[in-house]
Amino acid sequence: MTCVCRKQIVKTATVPAEPARRAASVLRWFPGATVASAYEAGFSAFVLHRALTQGGIANLVVNPASIAVAANDKVKTDRRDSKKLARDLADGRLQGIYIPTFVAESLT
Numbered sequence: 001m002t003c004v005c006r007k008q009i010v011k012t013a014t015v016p017a018e019p020a021r022r023a024a025s026v027l028r029w030f031p032g033a034t035v036a037s038a039y040e041a042g043f044s045a046f047v048l049h050r051a052l053t054q055g056g057i058a059n060l061v062v063n064p065a066s067i068a069v070a071a072n073d074k075v076k077t078d079r080r081d082s083k084k085l086a087r088d089l090a091d092g093r094l095q096g097i098y099i100p101t102f103v104a105e106s107l108t
Contacts, residue, residue: 002086009083020049023055038089040064040081046099060096
């Protein structure tokens, strides 16, 4: 996880894979702050999104293919991806994908 404030990285951390704990960690680190997050859609797509939004964090789920990468930067790592997403979110360069309701997701 990478946290950015005023275009500066202020915290990087490895966080638990438990969605509710992830939201709680961020809110504990930055009490009183307005927090926004973004992550790439994946196999467990919307569980984390729902935990973050229920915890009061504005969140975008983005299509991994829509994130611009430099031609010489094809190696993907969690750390590198986290920093790229944080900077792009802070700069307003990300667009979220459609989030189905819990019921609609359960039907697929």
